[in-house]
Amino acid sequence: MRVSVPATSANLGPGFDCLGLAVSLKNQVIIKPAKFHSVSLKGEGSNNPALKDNNMFISIFNDFYYNLTQKKRHFRFEFFNEIPLSRGLGSSSAVIVSAIASAYAIEGIKVDKNKLLNLSLAYESHPDNITPAVMGGFNVACVQENEVKYINKSIPKSLKAVIVVPNRPISTQLSRKTLPFKYSKEDAVFNISHSSLLTAAFMSENWDMLKHASQDVIHQKYRMKHMPELFEVQKTSLKSGSLMSTLSGSGSTLFSIAYSEDANKIEQALKEKFPHFRVFTVDFDNYGVKIEI
Numbered sequence: 001m002r003v004s005v006p007a008t009s010a011n012l013g014p015g016f017d018c019l020g021l022a023v024s025l026k027n028q029v030i031i032k033p034a035k036f037h038s039v040s041l042k043g044e045g046s047n048n049p050a051l052k053d054n055n056m057f058i059s060i061f062n063d064f065y066y067n068l069t070q071k072k073r074h075f076r077f078e079f080f081n082e083i084p085l086s087r088g089l090g091s092s093s094a095v096i097v098s099a100i101a102s103a104y105a106i107e108g109i110k111v112d113k114n115k116l117l118n119l120s121l122a123y124e125s126h127p128d129n130i131t132p133a134v135m136g137g138f139n140v141a142c143v144q145e146n147e148v149k150y151i152n153k154s155i156p157k158s159l160k161a162v163i164v165v166p167n168r169p170i171s172t173q174l175s176r177k178t179l180p181f182k183y184s185k186e187d188a189v190f191n192i193s194h195s196s197l198l199t200a201a202f203m204s205e206n207w208d209m210l211k212h213a214s215q216d217v218i219h220q221k222y223r224m225k226h227m228p229e230l231f232e233v234q235k236t237s238l239k240s241g242s243l244m245s246t247l248s249g250s251g252s253t254l255f256s257i258a259y260s261e262d263a264n265k266i267e268q269a270l271k272e273k274f275p276h277f278r279v280f281t282v283d284f285d286n287y288g289v290k291i292e293i
């Protein structure tokens with residue numbers, strides 16, 4: 001049984017805790033029944049011993065598996081991770097979604113994507129990462145009475161994501177603590193209007209509007225000041241032709257969207273200026289979690 005989940009970029013500037021999209025960078029896990037518990041880990045996180053001994057995927061999987069079957073069994077878990085940890089690309093959402101999907105799939109129990117999304121909500125209370133991780137594409141989501149209400153839309157092949165991953169992680173939990181407790185009415189209006197415009201731009205494929213619509217005043221500046229180089233990354237990306245450039249989730253990744261034909265030029269400019277950061281270009285993912293039994 002194999003499950004793969006895409007990385008996600010949440011907020012997209014003004015859409016704090018409500019907008020997110022999926023990119024074709026994936027974590028994959030293969031699980032087989034076995035005589036003894038064993039774990040193999042390749043790719044991101046493979047040099048982190050804690051992920052072998054105390055793995056969030058395995059504890060969520062075990063809880064769900066036991067609740068579903070009332071049985072305790074041993075498995076071999078083979079992880080192939082492409083999503084960098086704690087860099088704002090939804091690594092924790094990918095773990096949550098894939099662990100729950102796997103517990104169902106290993107027993108051959110079908111779980112529809114809406115149910116999977118709402119089960120994931122118990123572990124990740126803001127829906128802007130889990131929705132694209134499950135559904136793929138661009139997503140607008142909110143939570144009402146413990147249920148995610150969302151609308152999603154595919155992103156065309158004519159766009160690519162240019163991603164800059166700094167060498168320092170940022171924990172989502174800690175990063176949220178650096179944000180103000182209160183905002184002015186002006187800041188609220190600024191973000192509501194820009195987030196609405198950004199949503200309309202994605203829905204109508206009005207890509208030239210992204211640059212104007214992706215502005216935010218409620219979270220990026222507070223977070224990016226802890227890594228001031230990110231302001232330069234953002235400027236360089238926009239100057240080199242990206243359509244928008246925003247902090248990915250809570251950071252530290254800077255995420256840009258570009259027309260496919262401009263992506264290479266933007267990637268090269270960023271690589272030249274920020275040789276100590278990882279810079280790469282990927283497609284968008286319009287499918288979301290994939291379960292193969």
Ligand SMILES: Nc1ncnc2c1ncn2[C@@H]1O[C@H](COP(=O)(O)OP(=O)(O)O)[C@@H](O)[C@H]1O
Pocket residue numbers: 027044045051055056057081084085086087088089090091092093095170171172173249250251
């Ligand atoms: N591949 C993985 N396997 C197990 N746990 C993971 C994995 N990726 C992330 N995690 C867990 O999620 C935490 C990172 O979550 P978070 O700070 O929200 O970062 P992100 O922005 O990448 O979602 C890690 O410290 C680890 O506990």
Ligand SMILES: N[C@@H](CCOP(=O)(O)O)C(=O)O
Pocket residue numbers: 008010011016017018087088089090091092126128129172176219248249250251
């Ligand atoms: N809306 C959340 C998104 C966190 O995304 P992550 O990928 O950094 O976990 C926030 O801004 O805190």
